[in-house]
Amino acid sequence: MSEKVYVEKTNKMVKIDASGLPFRDLNARLREAVSSGTQRIELHNVYGQRYIGTNLNKPIEVEIFGVPGNDLGAFMDGPRIIVRGNAQDGCGNTMNSGEIIVHGRAGDITGLSARGGKIFVRDDVGYRAGIHMKEYGDKKPVLVIGGTAQDFFGEYMAGGIVILLGLNLKEGEHHKARFVGTGMHGGTIFVRGSVDNSQLGKEVGVAELDQEDQQVVQRFVGEFASHFGYDAAEILKHKYVKLFPLWLRPYGRLYAY
Amino acid sequence: MMKTYLPPKFSVERDLERCIQCQVCVNQCSFDTHWYDAEDDEVRSHEENCVGCHRCVLFCPTHALNIRRTPLDYRENYNWRPEVIEDIIKQAETGGMLLTGMGSDKGHRIYWDHLVLNASQVTNPSIDPLREPMELITYLGRKPGKVEIDPNTSSSRTELAPQVKIELPVMFAAMSYGAVSINVHESLARAAAETGTLWNTGEGGLHPKLHKYGNNTIVQVASGRFGVHPEYLDAARVVEIKIGQGAKPGIGGHLPGEKVSAAVSMTRMIPQGTDALSPAPQHDIYSIEDLAQLIYALKEATNYAKPISVKIAAVHNSAAIASGMIRAGADIIVLDGLRGATGAAPKVIRDNVGIPIEMALASVDARLRQEGIRSQASIVVSGGIRNSGDVAKAIALGADAVYIGTAALVALGCTVCQQCHTGKCAWGISTTDPALTKRINPDIGARRLANLLRGWSLELKDILGGMGINALESLRGNRLHLRGVGLTDTELEILGVRMAGR
Numbered sequence: 001m002s003e004k005v006y007v008e009k010t011n012k013m014v015k016i017d018a019s020g021l022p023f024r025d026l027n028a029r030l031r032e033a034v035s036s037g038t039q040r041i042e043l044h045n046v047y048g049q050r051y052i053g054t055n056l057n058k059p060i061e062v063e064i065f066g067v068p069g070n071d072l073g074a075f076m077d078g079p080r081i082i083v084r085g086n087a088q089d090g091c092g093n094t095m096n097s098g099e100i101i102v103h104g105r106a107g108d109i110t111g112l113s114a115r116g117g118k119i120f121v122r123d124d125v126g127y128r129a130g131i132h133m134k135e136y137g138d139k140k141p142v143l144v145i146g147g148t149a150q151d152f153f154g155e156y157m158a159g160g161i162v163i164l165l166g167l168n169l170k171e172g173e174h175h176k177a178r179f180v181g182t183g184m185h186g187g188t189i190f191v192r193g194s195v196d197n198s199q200l201g202k203e204v205g206v207a208e209l210d211q212e213d214q215q216v217v218q219r220f221v222g223e224f225a226s227h228f229g230y231d232a233a234e235i236l237k238h239k240y241v242k243l244f245p246l247w248l249r250p251y252g253r254l255y256a257y
Numbered sequence: 258m259m260k261t262y263l264p265p266k267f268s269v270e271r272d273l274e275r276c277i278q279c280q281v282c283v284n285q286c287s288f289d290t291h292w293y294d295a296e297d298d299e300v301r302s303h304e305e306n307c308v309g310c311h312r313c314v315l316f317c318p319t320h321a322l323n324i325r326r327t328p329l330d331y332r333e334n335y336n337w338r339p340e341v342i343e344d345i346i347k348q349a350e351t352g353g354m355l356l357t358g359m360g361s362d363k364g365h366r367i368y369w370d371h372l373v374l375n376a377s378q379v380t381n382p383s384i385d386p387l388r389e390p391m392e393l394i395t396y397l398g399r400k401p402g403k404v405e406i407d408p409n410t411s412s413s414r415t416e417l418a419p420q421v422k423i424e425l426p427v428m429f430a431a432m433s434y435g436a437v438s439i440n441v442h443e444s445l446a447r448a449a450a451e452t453g454t455l456w457n458t459g460e461g462g463l464h465p466k467l468h469k470y471g472n473n474t475i476v477q478v479a480s481g482r483f484g485v486h487p488e489y490l491d492a493a494r495v496v497e498i499k500i501g502q503g504a505k506p507g508i509g510g511h512l513p514g515e516k517v518s519a520a521v522s523m524t525r526m527i528p529q530g531t532d533a534l535s536p537a538p539q540h541d542i543y544s545i546e547d548l549a550q551l552i553y554a555l556k557e558a559t560n561y562a563k564p565i566s567v568k569i570a571a572v573h574n575s576a577a578i579a580s581g582m583i584r585a586g587a588d589i590i591v592l593d594g595l596r597g598a599t600g601a602a603p604k605v606i607r608d609n610v611g612i613p614i615e616m617a618l619a620s621v622d623a624r625l626r627q628e629g630i631r632s633q634a635s636i637v638v639s640g641g642i643r644n645s646g647d648v649a650k651a652i653a654l655g656a657d658a659v660y661i662g663t664a665a666l667v668a669l670g671c672t673v674c675q676q677c678h679t680g681k682c683a684w685g686i687s688t689t690d691p692a693l694t695k696r697i698n699p700d701i702g703a704r705r706l707a708n709l710l711r712g713w714s715l716e717l718k719d720i721l722g723g724m725g726i727n728a729l730e731s732l733r734g735n736r737l738h739l740r741g742v743g744l745t746d747t748e749l750e751i752l753g754v755r756m757a758g759r
Contacts, residue, residue, distance in 0.1 A: 027557055050550065051557040057487055070550055071541075075558040077487045090541050093554065096486045109540055113482035115526055131540055132482065134526035156534055158527040183536075186528045248531040249514045255603075256353035257679060 012039040019045035023069065027051055034058050048088070053081050073100050076117065089126065092119045101227050105147065114141035114160060122228045123147040123168060128155055133187055135159025144224045153177040154243070158186040163220055165192045165235060180204065181243050185250050189243040190217050192235070200243065203250040207242045262346045264329045267309045269302040275321035276300060282313035282322060287681040287693055310674040312683035354605070358677025358687065360504055360598035360641060360663060361608045368615035369647045373757060375738045377725035384727050386718035392728035393425045393717055395658050397495070398564040399588040400632040418588060419564050421494055423658065424453030425714045426729060427648060430639050430662030431477050431499065431568070433459030435512045435521040435533060436600030436677070437687050438694040444669060444702025446470035451703065452710045457660070460499055460535060462524035468492045475566065478555065480509060481535035483525040487558065495589065496555050497566035500539065503597025503640040506570030506611045510535040513601065516680045518689040549585035556586070564588035571595065571617030571640065576624035583625065583634045591660065592617045594640030598663045600687055601678035614640040615654065619752045622655025622734060645716035654752065655734040668709040669702050
């Protein structure tokens with residue numbers, strides 16, 4: 001156990017050794033640091049502590065070395081979290097604003113019901129990523145995935161932008177996710193490469209990118225590339241397709257009134 | 258379009274001697290039953306549109322109207338009753354799932370009506386609530402197993418989980434903005450604030466103008482996660498995770514696009530006119546362990562300052578599930594029974610899935626006691642609580658408090674016509690149509706609701722006084738104050754009550 005929790009504290013920057021700290025204590029320390037004016041926090045030796053970034057509600061930066069636990073940034077409002085490792089399930093769950101940048105992979109339901117903010121994942125994500133993301137006016141969540149995704153990707157989407165890049169797919173290899181965009185009734189998914197119609201939910205249409213779409217993709221792929229040190233132009237060269245909801249009311253005809 | 262084989266359900270009786278062709282009925286009916294024939298200067302009816310909500314009858318200035326069920330008699334058949342036949346006709350004409358509103362109207366046994374309360378006679382005195390203080394105050398939240406007192410200061414050393422005080426054990430059930438109008442929300446919020454109880458936002462978010470009633474507000478986090486953001490959680494007194502509801506256990510909800518107005522679109526963050534889809538499960542909860550994860554996510558998000566409630570529909574294994582919910586960290590568990598109502602649900606689910614709330618409550622309370630964890634969470638029950646008698650019986654069966662939904666709406670004018678899913682509610686309750694919404698005036702609505710709760714409070718005190726007890730706490734889980742009438746041995750055993758006479 002660390003006898004010295006605060007490794008270093010300078011100029012509104014705090015380093016915290018998280019080894020052995022239960023999530024409740026760790027998050028209490030984070031809140032304490034933020035309320036005392038800290039702008040940047042480094043968390044070292046993180047081993048699966050949940051809910052990091054929840055209830056901080058200020059535009060601070062948290063850099064995590066290790067493996068944060070489930071629900072990273074759940075209900076998050078404002079902070080920027082950089083993960084030097086993999087994120088687990090529920091990363092960005094119902095987040096409102098802020099940014100999560102994962103230098104690794106993220107688990108299931110990445111970005112579940114996000115209402116705003118941005119999530120960048122360098123590698124793959126698990127099942128149901130981007131499920132039920134929403135948007136209203138200028139609040140529009142963005143999820144960019146460098147690798148590939150599993151089934152039910154973008155399920156029930158009601159808003160937001162999801163970009164799937166497949167950078168780790170080998171020559172001739174395709175995204176394998178099935179039921180993509182099932183129940184989708186808002187928002188847009190951009191896929192670099194192609195998906196077969198058999199992989200899509202019944203509610204999803206496929207289109208070429210128009211000029212506005214291209215600008216959206218350029219902007220967020222640009223941000224993605226700068227986070228992870230990729231060449232944006234190289235990533236953008238490839239062909240993209242746009243997936244969009246065919247109907248506002250995918251289940252409007254289920255009922256007899 | 259094919260000709261419908263559905264007969265009108267109601268007939269409109271218009272007394273032509275009294276009718277002055279003022280067209281109030283034409284304007285009041287949102288189902289287009291009445292229409293004005295200018296040529297003949299006469300108001301006429303499209304009876305097939307009538308839903309029997311009585312709006313026109315009560316607003317007719319000359320009392321010229323009456324609505325009666327149309328007794329179209331099919332050949333007598335116990336099996337093929339008119340409802341069964343007409344449901345089939347409707348499906349043959351549409352090819353859809355039958356959608357309905359409100360709670361089940363089927364004749365499942367209402368156990369409240371088979372339970373009777375005790376009173377003091379001779380051997381112990383009853384108490385007169387007009388002269389002596391009677392305590393209905395209830396504290397919701399996790400209670401400690403024991404309390405340690407510091408002998409020097411005589412104060413408690415035990416750290417208490419957050420508790421919420423309500424002045425009477427009756428709260429307003431979850432009804433979402435979108436399912437009901439903003440004026441209904443405001444009426445509920447104001448009545449709760451005035452009476453010292455809680456109202457529940459349901460899963461459609463909280464309109465910013467109601468944040469000021471936060472101290473009396475339970476906010477819901479459901480599978481659609483509509484309107485869930487830090488301010489919403491901050492505003493609340495209690496945060497409730499909705500797993501299911503009694504009217505539609507196990508299935509999600511589709512708020513029909515007709516009800517997703519510009520304002521609803523804003524609070525829910527979905528495109529206007531789209532269906533608001535609440536998936537069947539919460540996709541971050543596939544197990545008790547996952548439930549614990551969301552409970553603690555919400556505790557973290559609210560700094561452990563608010564009780565976290567978890568609401569489930571009463572189903573076969575409720576007792577075991579409730580035990581898991583408490584162990585997962587729920588501070589309040591809500592059981593919603595078979596007769597629980599809804600803004601919209603498939604009829605087949607509403608009428609056939611789930612178990613009666615009385616049985617669920619009795620078995621959950623008994624199980625939690627057996628396991629020695631009953632005090633670790635408050636139990637709230639809902640689904641068909643109609644009057645203060647039902648409330649008293651629920652408390653005696655083990656509930657800490659009840660939720661009322663339909664009863665509250667009836668106080669606002671609802672006549673239980675079961676058309677909530679159409680969004681056309683003529684009483685301005687289950688609609689988001691701006692013109693219809695105006696029919697509920699929050700000043701009057703709040704007064705009617707507060708009056709109802711005042712009446713029930715007085716009655717509860719009378720019931721307690723009659724039993725010779727002066728605090729609701731003495732009735733809580735005290736099944737000796739109940740007796741059963743007309744129940745089988747198994748029913749009595751599950752309810753944990755004796756037969757009347759024993």
